[in-house]
């Protein structure tokens with residue numbers, strides 16, 4: 217880190233450019249991407265350099281999500297889109313970057329090794345600059361849930377950003393897994409950042425017929441065949457699958473545009489339900505209030521303990 221004066225109460229941006237080259241997971245094409253510092257209150261804004269002048273900006277916001285099949289795609293009013301943004305936005309969020317311009321010469325963020333590790337490492341190596349404006353916070357004040365058959369996702373009031381994710385798959389390679397943690401840079405870096413995306417052998421042909429997963433390989437994804445992990449090197453963690461789902465949730469929910477002071481609970485949730493939850497939250501202004509991280513931290517400490525969470529979860 218170049219910067220040592222970081223504070224949770226103020227916005228941050230990168231101290232300089234960070235460059236990546238790679239391939240898109242779904243379109244398989246080479247792409248070059250540069251992260252640049254941005255002004256206060258910019259948020260994350262993609263710029264498609266290969267699009268027509270005047271149509272290049274694609275802000276990464278919840279209402280701009282246009283496709284959630286396997287990854288999160290955002291689009292602007294001209295139909296210019298950027299896909300598979302969630303691992304990058306997760307890394308930016310976990311590193312404490314509030315404002316960033318993201319220049320791309322193609323329609324998809326490079327997949328790297330299927331995790332957020334490379335993004336995290338290079339953002340941390342470049343370092344952050346503190347900016348002269350307070351960091352805002354969206355404080356969840358009432359529980360909010362969205363459902364889809366046996367899947368659900370929700371937010372509970374919580375004094376700080378927290379992620380609680382459960383998955384259940386028939387494959388014995390995965391089974392039922394849960395991971396729950398407060399979102400901090402250290403927790404994300406040491407437990408989540410390296411968890412890779414995953415897919416199933418029996419769905420690969422269907423996906424590729426749809427034009428998806430064209431760039432997928434054992435170098436950037438875990439492949440599951442029945443009850444077996446195909447990758448020769450195996451898994452990075454025994455529960456790598458649920459850790460990756462938590463990574464995805466951090467990236468998807470960062471599209472709120474400000475940190476969410478609430479506890480995300482996801483049961484078999486994915487990009488689609490994550491976005492539905494954000495839309496539901498944003499459209500119901502009685503479920504939250506907008507304040508600053510300083511005020512949220514000062515006002516919310518010790519108001520909710522673990523037993524209250526258990527009661528709330530049992531009431532679902």
Ligand SMILES: [Zn+2]
Nearest residue numbers: 302303413464
């Ligand atoms: Zn993912």
